[in-house]
Amino acid sequence: MDETTRIPVGGDRPYEVLVGRDLLGTLPGLVDGAARAAVLYAPPLKPHADAVGETLAAAGVRPLLVDVPDAEAGKSMDVAAHCWDQLGAAGFTRTDVVVGVGGGAVTDLAGFVAACWLRGVRWVPVSTSLLGMVDAAVGGKTGVNTAAGKNLVGAFHPPAGVLCDLATLDSLPPTDLVAGLAEVVKCGFIADPAILDVVERDPAAAADPATPALRELVERAIKVKSQVVSADLRESGLREILNYGHTLAHAIEKVEGYAWRHGHAVSVGLVYAAALGALAGRLDTGTAARHRAVLTALGLPVSYRADAWPDLLATMRVDKKARGATLRFVVLDGLATPSILDGPPDELLLSAYQEVAS
Template sequence: MTSHDGTAATVIKVGEGTHSYSVTVGRGLDSTILTAIPESVLRVLIVHQEPVAGRARALAKALESDGRKAFTVEIPDAEQAKGVETLSELWRILGTQDFTRSDLLIGVGGGAATDLAGFAAATWLRGIDVIHVPTTVAGMVDAAVGGKTGINTAEGKNLVGAFHTPLAVIADLEALDGLPGHDVSAGLAEVAKAGFIADERILEIIEADPRRVLDTRASEFAEIMTRAIRLKADVVSEDLTEKGRREILNYGHTLAHAIERHEQYTWRHGDAVAVGMVFAAELAHRAGYLSSDVLSRHRSVLTSLDLPTYYRKGQFAELREAMARDKKARGATLRFVILEDTEKPVRLEGPSEDLLEECYDAISA
């Protein structure tokens, strides 16, 4: 498969059997979206955020030209979209427009758009198809791949959701060319995470030339994006419902989700994950698992990507309460993904409160 500029697109298979699908990574992939839609589909609901409204309208026009009925609905940006009220509006549209099990949704935008569209698809008529068209870095390497869907509640992030594999994921790198630099940096936190837990080559590429990595048109950027997507595809293919190895993808996320909730979702997810990874590295180091060199490498790699590695002092009590609601927790026991070394993730259960506070002090500024 080739992109419209003649370069080869990469097709990465995820899963086996009825839960299998492909992630296509390349540039200029608009036609790939249309070919991914089965001929039996008569109605398509495109769920999108305001920054990609033009892309959604163009897609709807192409679908109408192809003889289908296409509807668009704009949702709020970022995590503000992932609420019951927005989900209810999607259900209303699906009902009033007579969507059946042979129809589908398309999520266009960041991770919030694909999470929400996926959950609406999972719950409408107990499951209809969805195609994800992520238009952010984190959406491509994380949210859109793996079949996790969900919404937020006042009690925490993604506590209500379902596993619902998409029909296809189209990761068009051209969609990233106009993103603000901070949004690119924030998304690359998830790419760096992939490097720390399983693919050190990603870290080496970042360390060789961070500025090239931050350029969405550079070959280095395309390589680390593709490597991160392939890693996630491999992990979720082995463990669709997070009962085993998939948990390593939560590296840094225990504290990150607590920070996001504490900041009322005004922090970018990747910024929170960057701080969360440094916290996890401090935890691993102080618990005797991780060397000081790898701990230092966390700070140097993330700083080179313009990501934060510290959080405010005096917030531990509130964050500790939020961490208790983490999905990896079992009863009152906190469970963390930590590293023994680069590419060697393990699980740490029930660290002492003193150790947690000590690690928090080490990342406070």
């Protein structure tokens, strides 16, 4: 039997992230006391949702399966309102639970639905994508997208527990799995350089769900995030480092109408943040160049359209880290030494973008 790794997340409402294979049997323990469970899922994941529903039903919890649009299309107020209507019609109470089955978008939505229903009910992400496992499912950040930008509406609402079943990665399209590795690489640069060593040693093994290398990467990335969010749930300070590369990444996603994969945008954003740090005199050129090399070895994009800069800059000005009219970027002062760059001049921002412009 596959061994399950339990990674604790601290704070006011501590919980565990379970990493392993065939973990559905642990779900009933996380929803104990619930009469009903709303299982949110996108249509391509109906078999997974059915399995979750059967597991809950066998434990005496009545499942309510709610299908939502796939990917970022599901992260809207209209979809959230539809889910709340379903909960109301089914008579969901404070002791009931919401389960999100899918990648980062579904778990973001499920957590937001749970955070708002009766001002907060339990929820459990059952993550089926690499991106969801190492990023969206851990940390209690929930939210939806609006016309103004990505994730600007949301709530901090820690889950009751997180299930990262590595078996679901076996059927994940390779492009989606590799995209999720961008968040893993980010964790390597901001906190755990051993992640970079694993990728550089064998990029193919790093992208293969059957290898010990990928499991090690998943567990290391989750540990980085769990340590950060345990100390700073509400992003009042330390947690900002998890946004390394994300200021430009979120702008790219918005300009693309959320058609780009999040991990692809993060990959470009990481190279941009490294260039910005180097040009600002904060980061050595060798570590900056390592960003491009590691991401390229995995087959991730490291450039974006040159003509998009005006739109990207305008979008970045409403980034969550901005303070008034001042743009703020997470940069590195060295490997695994993140810090904040406040108010860089537009000329510097453009110079850094020219290093990723295609």
